[in-house]
Amino acid sequence: xxxxxxxxxxxxxxxxxxxxxxxxxxxxxxxxxxxxxxxxxxxxxxxxxxxxxxxxxxxxxxxxxxxxxxxxxxxxxxxxxxxxxxxxxxxxxxx
Numbered sequence: 001x002x003x004x005x006x007x008x009x010x011x012x013x014x015x016x017x018x019x020x021x022x023x024x025x026x027x028x029x030x031x032x033x034x035x036x037x038x039x040x041x042x043x044x045x046x047x048x049x050x051x052x053x054x055x056x057x058x059x060x061x062x063x064x065x066x067x068x069x070x071x072x073x074x075x076x077x078x079x080x081x082x083x084x085x086x087x088x089x090x091x092x093x094x095x
Contacts, residue, residue: 004056005032005043011063012041015093022086027053036090050082052090062094069094 005028012026016036023037025048035044054062058077061067069091072078080087 002031004028004060005034008034008059008063009041009043012036016041020090022050022083023048024086024090025051026059027051028059029053029055031056048082050080050084050086050090052087053079053081065095 008026008028012034017040019038019040020036021038023035023046025044025046026034026036027045028034032043033045035042035046035048054072054077058067058072062069062072062078067077069078073080073087073091
């Protein structure tokens with residue numbers, strides 16, 4: 001597992017300390033994947049209701065609050081596969 005994934009799991013665990021009612025996956029290109037579900041946050045590549053894919057720079061910017069998830073999606077830096085409603089919930093939680 002990459003250092004980026006370890007740090008992302010730690011940061012997302014703080015934002016989603018109560019878990020998430022559905023299953024979401026963040027795929028960080030060339031780094032790995034993270035799952036958020038009712039059990040919390042962990043590294044993994046399981047099936048999910050929504051999958052969001054971005055490069056490490058974009059994902060880091062989203063976590064740090066420097067990149068707006070909606071704008072990243074609109075400009076093609078963040079790709080979403082699955083439930084757009086869940087993606088919007090995640091985006092709001094990350095902002």
